[in-house]
Amino acid sequence: MTRAILAEHNVEPTLSRAIYESRESESTKFELFQCWKRIGIEGDKSCEELPRHAHCRNCPTYSFAATALLDRELTADRPHRAVQHCSTDLPIANARTASATVFRLGSEWFALPTLAMDEVTGQRAIHSLPHRRNSILLGLVNLHGELVVCVSIAELIGGRAAPAPMSAQARLIVVRLPRGRIALPVEEVLFVHHYTASELRPLPTTLTRSPSRFTKGLLACGDRMVGLLDEQALFAALSASLT
Helix, strand or coil, X not given: CHHHHHHXXXXXXXXXXXXXXXXXXXXXXXXXXXXXXXXXXXXXXXXXXXXXXXXXXXXXXXXXXXXXXXXXXXXXXXXXXXXXXXXXXXXXXXXXXXXXXXXXXXXXXXXXXXXXXXXXXXXXXXXXXXXXXXXCEEEEEEECCEEEEEECHHHHHHCCCCCCCXXXXXXXXXXXXXXXXXXXXXXXXXXXXXXXXXXXXXXXXCCCCHHHHHEEEEEEECCEEEEEECHHHHHHHHHHHCC
């Protein structure tokens, strides 16, 4: 059974041995899994798999960790420890209460609030529409059997050409509007960045390019300055572009 699950999730054998052949407690075994807290989204983001999966929850190791957590044996003291854990007050003074997904358009980095997104998926072939008069409207893409309108966010917010389709790092960010889902091609999705409202920096007064009207402010993500997009202004412009 264990080998079947490992094969299904493509988990490295060394990791499986560390989990199932360890003589430590079940809770310690689960600690071995938590790579997302060390090198993943909640850690230093140095994991080599992170660019490919965009977020730890898309990684097979993360999925397998959830399976192992649910399948572990219930010990006599675990309900008591669970109650203690859930009743403990968490420090909130410096809690990062918001998150945004960081992506690249050309040489510039932007971020879109995570809650405003429906999904991030790999690039798909874009099927152009006949007689289209709006260059922002790129065509249709097939997402899980659903035809979704594809719009150039690069041209919408910055007047740039859309990213080259089917490039290795290209992704589709899918958002949901009242009239349906819309796919936005971007050249790269980096990671999900957690931040507080106090970390959002104001835009420079000298910034006069068109992206500024869609941008709430700037976030420092490592050595990058990222423009946090205003999802309401962006979605309003997306809706207008389709009328």
